[in-house]
Amino acid sequence: MIEQKVRDSYKVTIGIECHVQLNTKTKLFSGSINDSTTNTVNHQTNHIDFGLPGALPFVNREAITLAIRAGYALNTEAQVFSKFDRKHYFYPDLPMGYQITQFEYPILKGGYVEIISDGQIKRIEITRAHLEADAGKSTHPAGANYSLVDLNRAGAPLLEIVSEPQMHTSAEAKEYCFNLYLAMKFAKVSDVNLFYGNMRFDVNVSVSKTDDLGTRTETKNLNSFRAVEKSIDYEVIRQIEILEKGGQIRQETRGWNDAKQVSFTQRIKENADDYRYMPDPDIPPIIITKDELLSNKKTMPVSAQLWRNKLISLGLELETTNLLLLAEADYDSSPLSLIDQAIDETDKAKTYANWIMNIELPLLERSEEAGENLIISSQTRQNVFEAAYSLKITGQINSTKLTELIGELLISKDKISDILQWAKDSGYLQNSNQDELAVIVKSVIQKNPKVVNDILLGETKAVGFLVGQIMKETKGQANPQIVNQLISQEINLLK
Amino acid sequence: MANTLSRDEILKLAKLSRLILSDKEVDEMQKELSSIIDFVSKLSEAKVDNLEVSDQVTGLESVLREDNPTDYGYDITELMSNVPYSEGDYIKVPKMLSES
Amino acid sequence: MSNWPSIDVLVKQVKSGQVSAKDLVDKAFSFIDKNRHFNVLISELKEQAYARATEIDNKIKNGQDVGRLAGIPFIAKDNFLTFDGYTTAGSNMLRNFKAPYQATSITRLLDEGAILVGKANLDAFAHGASTENSDFMITKNPFNETRVAGGSSGGSAAAVALDMAPFSLGSDTGGSIRTPASFCNVVGIKPSYGLVSRSGVVAMASSLDVIGPLTNNVSDGALILDVMSGPDQLDSTMIEKDKDGYGNFEPLKDLKGVKIGVLNDLMNEGLNDKIKIRTQEVIDSLKKLGAEIVDISIPSIDLSLAVYYIVCPAEVSSNLSRYDGIRYGHHDDSAVDLEDYYLKSRSEGFGAEAKRRIMIGTYVLSSGYYDAYYKKAQQVRTKLINEFKQAFSAVDFLVSPVSPDLPFKIGEKTDDPLKMYLSDVMTVAANLTGIPAISLPVGMIDDLPVGFQIMAPFKADRQLLQVSEIVERQFK
Known part of the structure; x- marks a missing residue:
């Protein structure tokens, strides 16, 4: 075990390469x-993906458009000139013996992803992002002396986003991956389904006691934020242990075993490793016009980063903020736009945020678990929340009833035109009628002399019992403030 | 005349290219490649200043395809007809990765 | 003189019922049978050809449209992927390869009623200038069986010379259509880069490869080019076809007002004296037709071969990476693991020349050498392109011999690859710059054919064909 003091004497540096499937x-x-998501092996392929003799690539226009849009999500603008190169290596799932990628002139340069680190906004800069074709998928049946290759994925469009080595903890790295995920999701350039490998992370980690960077290793193909975090924790300790024993870090590619939570050497980088990049003569260069940039820029949805900063400005917790952002990305009805409409009224906006978090999202989750397809439209949400908020601030409803009311209205299939009237008719509103409540208070006091006596003796907590009894009598509709007032009035009379 | 390329270089190139060469072939390659490299090395004298490269000659730009599924006019299963080893629809290859 | 009339005459005869498509296929196979010892065809597609002929003849009987090449037999170099038969690229690597898809150029010809009768021999993967690098056999020169037919489209050139079909297809990366055309006394057209789809033709060097016809005369070649050319959704490096096409130009009466540049840089060392004299005679005849003859110097042309033998192997090494025995092609059953499988499959499937080019290409692309070789070569290529552009601002066409040698003896150059490479000296510049070029037969020297090369500015294929046709008339 490494002592914390020793651990802290090393500076950790992390850079991340992320493959996003467009x-x-x-x-x-x-x-x-x-x-x-397909499972028909080797059926979503053709002579081009299969690397047959004489097959030629032809660039998909939409991939270029999505890269332009990803650029805006990363706070940068696509390069006017980019082109494709061939990267050579032999692997059974790489049909042509080279990967078509962008080496010298990537489609994106610069930009950044904002993360929250120690409560502060921190920018992680993007070095570059380039388009490339994915390889096929290889599986290695346990115990067999062969591997199986499926080329359905071969040629899928990837955007490889390369960060600067500007992260220093596994938590920062995880935050970066999460915010990159949100950025891509909000920009709608990828399905970002981690299960299907739509986003895969390669983490480069080095440790050093000085300002010079240490030798780094690369742990490849991580497909969850947690695996990113855990593999970095593992790698940092592994490297420090080696260095503390006087050893040297070997530059290598490592793989992560998620079940065992350990990484293992995959390939040692040798000097002989030589990809022999060359321009791909089969593909003319890509020129992006000002008009194309402009038309995409104009139609970009609000970015995750902007949303997050708005939510944080309301004083919401980071965790709440992140959950709301995920909800925004998951639901077409844009829950956040309602918060946004109320952004200048902090209490209203926060109240809405709270309702989305604690009422709407659990409802949606439960419905999903039950296999129902509950859809809450933005109009329904707006109508319900606005009415509920006016009931809340006018004190016409208590908080328990309010939660019930909102829940009921959100899942209601009937169109309710006058929510206030309906709430009243359905008995959700508070009874604030002094005279009516006074009668009930008096009767409850009379029925509970022992409790009243306790109160008179200074057991003020016993008031709660009386309130509870009154609530029971009124089916929870009594205004608790008025009830409390009436009880103390009555008790005072007894003093 | 001495060979421009060493035997080691020949072996390294063969390895990168996934070719096995017999000793005789290595000797021949060393001789032949050296004379060819010597011949093309006359380019070193050419003055090119900062001239752009010409890896293509058409001057074409942004030749793009619309994002529509394409029917290539043959049965996809035909692609598997030349595959020497398969299992189900998978292509089968000798084991490639030793996972520890 | 060819035993075949021109293609437009043949098509008229077929359409009018004067001859049947079957008659033409009979005729093709009679010459194929007679000349089998020249080692021209890797595969003969007799059954398929007769089936097609019947189909076409039936259509004609029923008054249906049969296309612009109705019933015309042709032969494709065996690096064109075809549904019929095998596509071997002349290599052991693809000896048993059956193409699941077909070259666009082949499909376009078949759609116009042409009939594929065979696949022609070539240097394996089109690497060579003599067809001696074929893994199948060495094609003999139709005029002298001890000599080569040229390469790499040697089978295609010999096929037309031996009357096996009125036209054939070749590919030209550094002279592979023009050299064999010149050696076999036929017309060989290397169009502008990108004019004919490369889809479905086994790639040699992608930035240099073009597809073109080999024919008995210029107008046949022009017609075939017209059918094959024009954009294809399977090749993104294509240029537009001339708005007037290629098949229907007015024959010129003379060459008045035409400026022709003589590439003096190619007329000196290493050129066979008799070819030099013949070339000068052709130039004199152009002058007599009214052309203005200008001496042109392209200073970088003497570097073009060095540029070519960097760029070409670099692209070759890349394009041959896909041959790993996994999805198709030669594979070795005895391999013990993946690495062994790669090594054995590739080492057994590739011949010496492919290996040589892969190794050179790997060398010039490897880190530490890229800038000095590959990048430098591509910069000199730019210089060469600029110099050609400048030349074409002064003249309409450039002329030179096609090959520095007459068809050489089989085995004469096989010991020394560099010597073989030097035979491409006249032809590679057109590939490096993308311009169209043609090889025209201009008679015999010592009973061996000799060709004459005309080059035109990029995309001026139509003009090139038009001027070639009048030159051709002088030597009929």
């Missing part, structure tokens, strides 16, 4: 379907 209909260079 959600085009067809592949980057061919007209076969780009669908990561």
Whole structure:
């Protein structure tokens, strides 16, 4: 075990490469379907993806458009000039013996992803992002002396986003991955389904006691934020242990075993490693016009980053903020836009945020678990929340009833035109009628002399019992403030 | 005349290219490649200043395809007809990765 | 003189019922049978050809449209992927390869009623200038069986010369259509880069490869080019076809007002004296037709071969990476693991020349050498392109010999690859710059054919064909 003091004497540096599968209909260079959820092995392929002799790539326009849009999500603008190169290596799931990627002139340069680190906004800069074709998928049946190759994924459009090595803890790295995920999700450039490998992370980690960077290792193909965090924790300790024993870190590619929570050496980088990049003569360069940039810029949805900063400005917790952002990305009805409408009225906006978090989202979750397809439209949400808020601030409803009311209205299939009237008729509103309540208070006091006596003796907590009894009598509709007032009036009379 | 490329370089190139060469082939390659490399090395004298490269000659730009599924006019299963080893619809290859 | 009339005459005869498509296929196979010892065809597609002929003849009987090449037999170099038969690229690697898809150029010809009768021999993967690098056989020169037919489209050129079909297809990366055309006394057209789809043709060097016809005369070649050319959704490096097409130009009466540049840089060392004299005679005949003859110097042209033998192997090494025995192609059953499988499949499937080019290409692309070789070569290529553009601002066409040698003896150059490479000296510049070029037969020297090369500005294919046709008339 490494002592914390020793652990703290090392500076950790992390850079992340993320492969994002763009959600085009067809592949980057061919007209076969780009669908990561398919299970018909080797059927979503063609002579191009298969790397047959004489097959030529043809760039998908939509992939270029999505890269432009991803650029805006990363706070940068696509390069006017970019082009494709060939990266050579032999692997059974790489049909042509080279990957078509962008080496010298990537489609995106610069930009950043904002993360929250120690309560502060921190920018993690993006070095570059380039388009490339994915490889096929290889599986290695346990115990067999062979592997199986499926080329359905071969040629799927990827955007590889390379960060600067500007993260220093596994928590920052996880935050970066999460915010990158949100950025891509909000920009709608990818399905970002982690289960299907729509986003895969390669983390480069080094440790050093000085300002010079140490030798780094790369742990490849992580497909969850948690795996990113855990693999970095693992790697940092592994490297420090080696260095503390006087050893040297070997530059290598590592794989992560999620079940065992350990990483293992996959490939040692040798000097002989040489990808022999060359321009791909089969693909003319990509020129992006000002008009294309402008038309995409104009139609970008509100970014995750902007939403997050708005929510944080309301004083919401980071965790709440992140959950709301995920909800915004998951639901077409844009729950956040209602909060946004109320952004200048902090209490209203926060109240809405609270209702989405604690009422709407659990409802949606439960419905999903039950296999029902509950849809809450933005109009329904707006009508319900506005009416509920006016009931709340006018004190016409208590908080328990309010929660019930909102829940009921959100799932109601009937169109309710006058929510206030309906709430009243359905008995959700508070009874604030002094005279009516006074009668009930008096009767409850009379029925509970022992409790009243306790109160008179100074057991003020016993008041709660009386309130409870009154609530029971009134089916929870009594205004608790008025009830409390009436009780103390009555008790005072007894003093 | 001495060879421009060493035997080690020949072996390294063969490895990168996934080719096995017999000793005789290595000797021949060393001789032949050296003379070819010597021949093309006359380019080193050419003055090119900062000239752009010409990896293509058409001057074409942004030749793009619409994002529509394409019917290539043959049965996809035909692609598997030349595959030497398969299992179900999978292509089968000798084991590639030793996972520890 | 060819035993075949021109293609437009043949098509008229077929459409009018004067001859049947079957008659033409009979004729093609009679010459194929007679000349089998020249080692021209890797595969003969007799059954399929007769089936097609019957289909076409039936259509004609029923008054249906049969296309612009109705019933015309043709032969494709065996690096064109075809549904019929095998596509071997002349290599052991693809000896048993059946193409699941077909080259666009082949489909376009078949759609116009042409009939594929065979696949022609070539240097394996089109690497060579003599067809001696074929893994199947060495094609013999139709005029002298001890000599080569040229390469790499040697089978295609010999097929037309031996009357096996009125036209054939070749591919030209550094002279592979023009050299064999010149050696076999036929017309060979290397169109502008990108004019004919490369989809479905086994790639040699992607930025240099073009597809073109080999024919008995210029107008046949022009017609075939017209059918094959024009954009294809399977190749993104294509240029537009000339708005007037290629098949219907007015024959020129003379060459008045035409400026022709003589590439003096190519007329000196290493050129066979008799070819030099013949070339000068052709130039004199152009002058007599009224052309203005200008001496042109392209200073970088003497570097073009060096540029070519960097760019070409670099692209070759890349394009041949896909041959790993996994999805198709030669594979070795005895391999013990993946690495062994790669090594054995590739080492057994590739011949010496492919290996040589892969190794050179790997060398010039590897880190530490890229800038000095590959990048430098592509910069000199820019210089060459600029110099050609400048030349074409002064003249309409450039002329030179096609090959520095007459068809050489089989085995004469096989010991020394560099010597073989030097035979491409006249032809590679057109590939490096993308411009169209043609090889025209201009008679015989010592009973061996000799060709004459005309080059035109990029995309001026129509003009090139028009001027070639009048030159051709002088030598009929």
